[in-house]
Amino acid sequence: MSPAPDERDRIRSAMDRILAGTPEHSNGALTIVALAMEAQVPRNALTQRHLDLKNEFYDKVRARGQMPDSEKRLRKQIVKLKELRDKDAEELAQLRADVQGLVRAVNQLSLENQQLRTELAAPRGRLRVLPTQPHPPAPYGLST
Template identity: 80%
Template sequence: MSPAPDERDRIRAAMDRILADTPEHSNGALTIVALAQEAQVPRNALTQRHLDLKNEFYEKVRARGATPDSEKRLRRQVTKLKELRAADAEELAGLRADVEALVGALHQVQMENRQLRQRLAAPDPAVRSLPTQPRPRAVRSRS
């Protein structure tokens, strides 16, 4: 499908309307999607056929001191992701400390268990093993 003969003119007119804050067919956002909607052309007209107009639009947006909406959105997302990453790093540090403490406690219990078993195996043990409790049987429902 070939582009409409007036496609470039429609894109330029749409660019002027968006930059003048008078959009007719879009929400007026400073994005290529809004520009394509405003010009009533497919988005790929700007991303594939008329790259020079896309670049010109972004240059004009930056020249007027505005940041494109897509860039603002991405900056907010980057900020949020950095915050999440910092929170994850803090949680991970806490979990690592917990693992070290648990490994230490496990080692201590293993040492105590080994010492008790050695005392129990001695000829005259000062330690006496307690009888084990029978496990309770599972109660089956009667159907």
């Protein structure tokens, strides 16, 4: 599908209206989507056919000391991601400390387990047989 012959002119007019704060067909956001809506052209007209106009739009936005909405969103996302990365780093440090404690506990329990196994396997030097039934008392004067 070939572009309309006045497509570039419509994009430039839409750019002027958005930058002037008087959009007619969009919400006036400083984005390519809003620019395409304002110019009543498909978005790919700016992202594929008229990259120079897209770049010109962003250059004009920056020249006015403003930041495109897409850049604002990305900057906010970067801040959130940095916060998440810091939280993850703290959690990772705690987990590493926990692992060291758990390794010490496992080593201690392994040593105790080995000691108990050695004690169980060792022959007993003294065996005492316990009576299974009590003996009747000896008559007076007799000892067993």
